[in-house]
Amino acid sequence: MIKTLLVKWHEHLGPSSVYPQSVADAVGCFPPLGLGYLAAVLRKAHYPVELLDVNALKMSEKKFQEVIGRIQPDVIGLTSMSLVWPANVRASQLIKEVLPDCLVVVGGPQLAAYPRESVSFDTIDIGVRGEGEETFLDLVRRLDNKEDITNIPGTVVKKNGKIVVNAERLLVSDINKIPFPARDMMPMDKYHCAVLQKPFVTMLTARGCPYACGFCCKHHWGNTLRQRDPENIVTEMEQIVETYKPKEVLVYDETFTINRNRVFKICDLIRERKLKIKWDIRTRVNLVNREILKALKSAGCYKIHFGVESGSQKILDKMDKKIKLEEAMHAFRIANEIGFETMAYFMIGYPGETLKTIEESIQFAKELNPTWVDISIAIPYPGTDLYNMAMSEKWLDYDYWKEHALCHQNGRIRRFAGEDYSEDELEKLLMKFYRKFYFRPSYVLNRVLSLRSLSQAKSYFNGFKALVLANV
Template identity: 40%
Template sequence: MKNPGRRSQVCYNPRMSKGLPKVLLVKYHDTNIRPIPDHAERTLQIFPSLGILYLAAVLREEGFPVEVLDANAENLSAQAFHQRVRDSQARIVGFTSMTAGWPSTIEGAGIVREALPEALVVVGGPQLSIHPELCLSFPQLDLGVCGDGEETLLEVARALAGGTSLEEIPGTVVKIDGEIRKNPERTWHRDIDRYPFPAVDLLDWNLYRALTVQTPFYTMVTTRGCPFKCRFCSQIYAGNTVRFRSPENVVDEIELYVRKHGAREIVFFDETFTLNKARVMRICQLIRERGLVFRFDMRTRVDSLDEEMVLALREAGGQRVHFGIESGAQEILDRMGKQTTVDQVRTAVSLCKKHGFSTRGYFMIGYLGETPQTYAETLKVARELDLDWASFSITTPLPQTHLFDEARDLGLVDEGFWRDYTLLQSPRLQFPIIESEYWDEARLQKMLKRAYSSFYLRPRMVWRHLTGLRGWEGLRNLVGGVRVMLSLQR
């Protein structure tokens, strides 16, 4: 086998395909950073990667043969993944990677290098956009794609097909004579209607599931990015701005899934679905005018919807609203830069429940400045809101965030943590937490378990879920939820 680090310049000739080079787009196994075992995590949810389906659609539209392989959804072993990659005979193999999945991505890229030594191995996604040069230092990888990947990967594929140099393509990180170079960024397109719909037909959607979501279901994004500046979040991979698809374009995609694929439910993964009221009202109007019958769930902020919008969403098929509440203590919300209040939280949740929405809240514990009192306030608010579901997580100071910078300046996290993590040099490949005078990591894990049990093991909540059972799917959701709760208590 040839040395994985053999290439001195980024210029290849297509030898493995007589026509256009085949592209294999991969979602490798996720790295589980939640406090539950892998089998319980898989019970909760398995969603496809919309990012690689958008890439597949653009490449296919230009005539390139494309295959999508979701090793995580198929639960492939390393050996099975190796065989599938080798059988593909792809000339380009592309990975997408979140920060949490980076160690797994490098593992998968190593398998690809063994299976297809001559393939061009490309990586994109948020992790690459945050640490481009560090990510590309691995010999398993040949080229990185920063930001939106549609035009960039298409240009890479065209260059490979024509046997021309890949060294100066905008939006890439390349290796030239042993040196890593980041090329100029590619211009962000404001018009994202320009992209074809994701190539959903390249996946077996029976592999995907989520508790409480009806099948068959499909996932969508109608915006890219987020305009808010929460201190624990980074939007560098999306250009630190927000771009909208037109209502007509959004509903065209919905209609495709409902009419052609029989979708019963659509899950919108926009950071904040209800950012623009006029746009949301138009989407709801078009859904009704076209007679599309399905249900959907969405994510939003407590300050980004009103009663008129809630009514329109409900009439169009809205079923479930996910709120990023984060904390029940106003002083913590202020420190997070959420620009929301606890009163707004109560109003928004109450409004949605009033009109028949199922409500879900997401909370962080152990944020900077958290005390036993603010922690207790969060648990109290979570219970008082009468949410149908709640999710709790231990705060993580992610890279390229104000939170990380603040925690670093206070000496609470090591300045080089994310560098070492990206290079797989950390003593343990787990995310950092913020310890304080009140708790260490072990104590935070106990607090997390207590948060879940205090919310879900109340007689009222148990009774609600027992009496809300509807057929086989309801029973499946209940059993799945019980399995997850039991795993949390171990």
């Protein structure tokens, strides 16, 4: 039978990073859920499969080649975000040096943006666009049956010297049918994050997002929201708690509370099954109220991640965020009253930003009083409205991400200068925001008083050190 190895390669930050390296290191290392789903699907179909998280294991190139030489897979699957694409091309080169006949398959959001460019390398054989579960299984089955693999929907292939983008594959309509990720193949003890208690586990209860924020790319899962059933979700939670005994479970959905009845049912089931679980959700400030937050709190949810993005209504409107500052204030006020920890995500440097609007965001973050903030610089990623606008308005004088996909690009992608700050000042403004929020004496005292374990203290210290050492 066809043997598959799924690889999560190093996430070396290139010049396009939204964080200084020290801050990125503190942000953490997370389980590759996408590969976990692929592994689970292949295993359910009785195909031999292994998962190797090179990034989490901090594996050297030499060690990686030794490991794949020992495993001798027929197929190696790599996944990549656009930001770290060149590193994955390097991984494909290392694979072919050791296993020249191994089929190298690449997938992830990068393939949706630039399919032909991504498969143009001699060391990459096939690309998978969009959701990979059905496409990858189809590929392995055809290989096993010695059938034609050049016309599989959802793939990018090389045929007669040309790169062919095959028809798109329909999204999985019922995601309840996808088996739970193969976490047993992952080094779960190696994952860490400055704002999550270790050990932690991540999970998804939905795919897709119906909103259209200008900075967000949704090539991979699309605009159609597909949600798992409450029973399916809570059964996975039970398995997670029983197997991994995590101190925290992070639900990755962008808009967990968009379907209120589903939220209430999930909370009811957690209580009915007497499941002891601490979990986080991510959602929008306009999708919560006191009733929903009380239900979540009663079911063990203790932290909520909100995308605030800016303290300026003018910038929020430019982002097409579809929220009001008053909604953010209301959401954080009731979340704090009920006793949640909160995370507020902000972004600086969006077109139209000024030093005044950045200062408004800093002050607004303090007014919201979240437990944590996460701040990034606006980057026009491929496939976003922001990137399309940057190209059409000639803010970018060439297609950066196309050159990046071809590994021709070594320079940093253009950020957006403001009326009164330069593009090069953005990282300093980013660190100013971080430090003005986190270095407040009252904040530091509250965090020290909240410490409950040595590992938590170490995590906080590492995050603090990252802000001090950030070289900007």
